[in-house]
Amino acid sequence: MLSLFFLILYIPAVMxxxxxxxxxxxxxxxxxxxxxxxxxxxxSPDLGLHASSLFWSLNGRRLPSSSYSVxxxxxxxxxxxxxxASRQRSGDNLVCHNHGGHVLAGSCLYIGMPPGKPVNLTCWxxxxxxxxxxxxxGGQGETFIKTKYTLKYKLRWYGREKECEExxxxxxxxCYIPRDLALFTPYEIWxxxxxxxxxxxxxxxxxxxxxxxxxxxxxxxxxxxxGDLEDHLSVRWESPPALKDFLFQAKYxxxxxxxxxSGWKVMDDIGNQxxxxxxGLRPGTVYFVQVRCNPVGIYGSRRAGxxxxxxxxxxxxxxxxxxxxxxxxxxxxGDSNSTLRRELKQFFGWxxxxxxxxxGMSIKLYDQWRVWMQKSHKTRNQVLQGDKS
Numbered sequence: 001m002l003s004l005f006f007l008i009l010y011i012p013a014v015m016x017x018x019x020x021x022x023x024x025x026x027x028x029x030x031x032x033x034x035x036x037x038x039x040x041x042x043x044s045p046d047l048g049l050h051a052s053s054l055f056w057s058l059n060g061r062r063l064p065s066s067s068y069s070v071x072x073x074x075x076x077x078x079x080x081x082x083x084x085a086s087r088q089r090s091g092d093n094l095v096c097h098n099h100g101g102h103v104l105a106g107s108c109l110y111i112g113m114p115p116g117k118p119v120n121l122t123c124w125x126x127x128x129x130x131x132x133x134x135x136x137x138g139g140q141g142e143t144f145i146k147t148k149y150t151l152k153y154k155l156r157w158y159g160r161e162k163e164c165e166e167x168x169x170x171x172x173x174x175c176y177i178p179r180d181l182a183l184f185t186p187y188e189i190w191x192x193x194x195x196x197x198x199x200x201x202x203x204x205x206x207x208x209x210x211x212x213x214x215x216x217x218x219x220x221x222x223x224x225x226x227g228d229l230e231d232h233l234s235v236r237w238e239s240p241p242a243l244k245d246f247l248f249q250a251k252y253x254x255x256x257x258x259x260x261x262s263g264w265k266v267m268d269d270i271g272n273q274x275x276x277x278x279x280g281l282r283p284g285t286v287y288f289v290q291v292r293c294n295p296v297g298i299y300g301s302r303r304a305g306x307x308x309x310x311x312x313x314x315x316x317x318x319x320x321x322x323x324x325x326x327x328x329x330x331x332x333x334g335d336s337n338s339t340l341r342r343e344l345k346q347f348f349g350w351x352x353x354x355x356x357x358x359x360g361m362s363i364k365l366y367d368q369w370r371v372w373m374q375k376s377h378k379t380r381n382q383v384l385q386g387d388k389s
Contacts, residue, residue, distance in 0.1 A: 022104040030110040030196035033085050040077040041096035051076040053099040059092050085144035086111045112144035114198030118191040121202050124214045124306045131177040135191050147195040151175040156186040181209055214306040215240035218291045223316035230283035230319045236275045237291050251294040259286035284320035288313040
């Protein structure tokens with residue numbers, strides 16, 4: 001145990017002294033993927049080491065001696081052809097050792113690609129005072145070496161250039177500007193990407209903060225049945241609370257789907273209402289419904305804002321059909337009423353098509369007519385069933 005203690009003390013001293021008397025050239029090079037590198041380890045004659053006794057390792061793996069060349073009694077080179085991308089952004093470790101394995105010198109290899117031009121730069125504001133921007137790396141995306149992205153912005157005509165400081169850990173290509181933004185004045189915004197192999201700049205976007213306002217999803221979304229109507233559901237919600245103090249209107253969208261389906265149907269014609277009627281649904285079926293909001297006219301802005309995220313899904317089911325589908329009418333009764341039933345079916349289809357969605361058409365008369373029709377069907381079928389018995 002005592003000898004191990006002295007060994008631990010001894011090794012750092014050797015590494016410290018030898019690192020000042022040996023070196024690798026080139027030191028910490030940055031190279032494109034596929035490059036060939038020849039590195040040289042030179043040691044001081046005072047170490048009493050011959051180059052032929054040294055060896056190389058890359059990321060802890062000893063390199064074959066066939067890749068070595070003894071240049072002089074104190075210099076040993078290694079050639080690495082077709083270098084692959086770095087395994088880690090901090091660089092690959094190329095190390096020169098003495099015959100006992102102690103480290104004499106080291107170099108970091110940065111093997112990757114220059115950054116591509118950042119793309120898809122978009123920004124939005126939650127409260128008209130802040131701004132969040134996101135983008136995507138250009139080209140193939142991955143550069144394999146550390147690449148710095150800097151979001152820059154300035155007032156379009158007379159502002160000085162500023163840099164965003166609050167980058168997101170959760171979203172690596174995102175930055176947040178929390179304050180000190182001007183309203184009613186356009187900003188120019190862009191992203192610069194830089195690494196050891198080059199740099200690239202995105203296109204400049206121009207925006208007014210008031211034109212990129214978004215909100216939280218509408219709150220208090222509820223879905224309920226409409227009396228006994230078997231193919232209707234009523235949807236209600238509240239305006240996003242964060243913007244109640246701002247002068248704005250809102251556009252809303254609803255989307256809904258069947259419980260056993262992944263496909264959503266979107267309704268776009270809702271306007272600024274906070275309630276809506278879904279019609280033409282399947283009886284006795286569970287539906288999931290979501291709502292989202294787009295603020296319009298913040299402080300008089302002429303442009304629509306940005307759609308919010310969808311609200312959490314809210315579920316409700318339509319009533320089961322009360323019609324008796326079994327049994328049949330005699331031929332005479334069926335013939336005498338066929339024209340009337342056909343006309344009623346056509347009228348029913350016309351009303352449903354024109355009352356579908358959230359149009360301004362009066363729904364009350366339609367509801368009364370539908371309830372009457374359903375009751376008529378039930379009564380007629382019950383009479384027919386009684387006649388058969």
